[in-house]
Amino acid sequence: MLRVGAEHFGGVASDNTGNTTLARSLLQEEFSWIIVLPDSCHHMSSLCKDIGSIKFFRPVIKKIRRMIKYFKNSNIASAHLRCHRKDLQIKRGLVSVGKTRFGTIYHSGESLRRCLKPIRQLCTEKVINIPLNFDNFSQVLAPIAKAITCLESTHSTVSDVYLFWLAVTATIHQIITEDITGLPD
Numbered sequence: 001m002l003r004v005g006a007e008h009f010g011g012v013a014s015d016n017t018g019n020t021t022l023a024r025s026l027l028q029e030e031f032s033w034i035i036v037l038p039d040s041c042h043h044m045s046s047l048c049k050d051i052g053s054i055k056f057f058r059p060v061i062k063k064i065r066r067m068i069k070y071f072k073n074s075n076i077a078s079a080h081l082r083c084h085r086k087d088l089q090i091k092r093g094l095v096s097v098g099k100t101r102f103g104t105i106y107h108s109g110e111s112l113r114r115c116l117k118p119i120r121q122l123c124t125e126k127v128i129n130i131p132l133n134f135d136n137f138s139q140v141l142a143p144i145a146k147a148i149t150c151l152e153s154t155h156s157t158v159s160d161v162y163l164f165w166l167a168v169t170a171t172i173h174q175i176i177t178e179d180i181t182g183l184p185d
Contacts (some may be wrong), residue, residue, distance in 0.1 A: 001027075011035035011158060015042060040161040044148050044168070045102040048141055052105055060137040064109045067119075068094055070128070080127050084118030102152070103145035109138045110145075143171040 001009060012027055012034055014020040024036045052061055071078050071094050085093060095111040098104040112119070122128045147164035150156065 006031045006034070009034055011037050013037040013039055013158075015039050037158065037161075040165070041102050041148050041151050044144050044151070044165075047168075048103050048106065048144050048148075051140055051144075052137075057137045057140075060109075061105060064105065064112060064137075065097055067112055068096055068108050072096060077122070077128050080122055081115065081118055084121050085115060088118055090114060090118065102148045103141065106138065106141035106145035109141070113138055140172065140175055143168045 009031070010033070012024055013036075014024060016039060027034055028036050051057065071081060082093065085091075092111065092114065094115060095104070095107045097108045119128070147168050151161060151164055
């Protein structure tokens with residue numbers, strides 16, 4: 001920052017670990033015009049967690065976790081899925097639910113959606129037997145998870161945070177008010 005010149009900076013943002021929190025405080029003390037901005041990706045990730053804690057979505061999340069775990073623990077099912085994906089030209093497979101990556105429950109659910117056709121074929125062929133349905137959950141979390149992915153870019157700016165937040169809230173408002181997903185009142 002000193003090499004470029006502190007006067008060229010208007011704000012700083014980082015996660016909330018001890019070192020970065022201290023660094024932000026020290027920066028603001030020394031350069032009072034610098035605005036300390038919250039970590040938008042962490043806040044949107046918290047929004048994903050809050051939505052995931054809604055009672056309506058708990059069974060969906062349980063199914064996503066169970067399906068991902070099933071394929072992760074079954075070499076035979078994974079091998080069959082890989083072959084069916086290859087036949088259907090689906091390049092990417094299933095994504096495990098992680099604890100540290102933002103919005104992973106969405107990415108796991110989306111990977112299941114992407115692989116639904118080969119998974120349904122495996123069910124039809126009686127290789128596996130799993131009931132499938134998680135469209136509502138994926139629709140609600142999609143705008144948030146996609147915004148997080150974009151905002152994690154090294155090129156994102158404060159204006160991007162604002163624009164993505166507006167887009168996320170507008171999309172969720174549309175989903176809720178227009179009853180796109182069939183969510184209960």
